[in-house]
Amino acid sequence: MSGARDLALESCYVVRKPLQKTADFQRQWNAARHPELKVYLHADFPLPPNVAQFQQVGNAPANASVKALMAATEKLPASSAELQLSNADTKALKPGSGFAAYWSNLLLHRAETYAAGGFAALPPYETKGETVRNGDEIARLLKEAGKVKTQFSALLDGTPLLGGKATFPASFYWEMFDVEGLAAFNLGVLYGRSTPGGYQSVDAQYYASGGYYTFLTFCQMWPVTIGSQECTLVWRGDLISSPGLAQLHGVERMGSSTAMMRETQRNIKCLLDDASKSP
Numbered sequence: 001m002s003g004a005r006d007l008a009l010e011s012c013y014v015v016r017k018p019l020q021k022t023a024d025f026q027r028q029w030n031a032a033r034h035p036e037l038k039v040y041l042h043a044d045f046p047l048p049p050n051v052a053q054f055q056q057v058g059n060a061p062a063n064a065s066v067k068a069l070m071a072a073t074e075k076l077p078a079s080s081a082e083l084q085l086s087n088a089d090t091k092a093l094k095p096g097s098g099f100a101a102y103w104s105n106l107l108l109h110r111a112e113t114y115a116a117g118g119f120a121a122l123p124p125y126e127t128k129g130e131t132v133r134n135g136d137e138i139a140r141l142l143k144e145a146g147k148v149k150t151q152f153s154a155l156l157d158g159t160p161l162l163g164g165k166a167t168f169p170a171s172f173y174w175e176m177f178d179v180e181g182l183a184a185f186n187l188g189v190l191y192g193r194s195t196p197g198g199y200q201s202v203d204a205q206y207y208a209s210g211g212y213y214t215f216l217t218f219c220q221m222w223p224v225t226i227g228s229q230e231c232t233l234v235w236r237g238d239l240i241s242s243p244g245l246a247q248l249h250g251v252e253r254m255g256s257s258t259a260m261m262r263e264t265q266r267n268i269k270c271l272l273d274d275a276s277k278s279p
Helices: 019-028 051-059 064-074 099-117 134-144 146-151 153-157 243-247 250-277
Strands: 006-015 039-045 170-179 182-195 198-208 214-226 229-241
Touching: 006 019, 006 134, 006 250, 019 182, 019 198, 019 214, 019 229, 019 250, 039 051, 051 099, 064 099, 064 182, 099 170, 099 182, 099 198, 134 146, 134 198, 134 214, 134 229, 146 153, 146 214, 153 182, 153 198, 229 250
Parallel strands: none
Antiparallel strands: 006 229, 039 170, 170 182, 182 198, 198 214, 214 229
């Protein structure tokens, strides 16, 4: 993509389940079941959110990646450049409040803010030397990926991603994952709708404490028959805005694309493995 920190990938795969079962399975799938994906925690939550739904933060594994995030958190605001926060976030750590309480409250506040006002209401990232608003990041990604925006326009219009109202069913979640040796948190929401002869979904990660600013995953699904089995053909498109990509050029940027494709392939393989074992 033309944006310095933007990247787009396309994938295609077959799930050996009927269309609706595939859509339901992908909505409920939990990547934390696969250690190789380095997703340490995953939790779904309904609206309105409450702090109890984020208390699993205290169950984070005691590995080097999580310990690095704990150390960076304890050093706030001095360590703010290591994390993606607003200026207010860097000052919100109270003496003695602790790691779990700080991140539980931050994730709760972001989830409440998104639920009330969508992307436009979210606090910006302000700790990497510039002010970055995820609403602007999403608008730019979709402008560059014009065909994706057109294909999914009816779905996007029924979500707050571009300023509309939420009219389609939504599934909210948060995760803790690894980013090159430093644990990070994200918040995401998945919207879906049935279409004539298929199904569409978009998974929007609207906050991340590290690794990327925003991540959109679109899926277009069609029913197919293989032999006598009802299956689903899935096209997947990933759009990501990441500050790390802006520092890469030439061969290094091509290498980052290859690395992301491998990670996407690993993710899809784990999903398909789980799908083959589920009813």
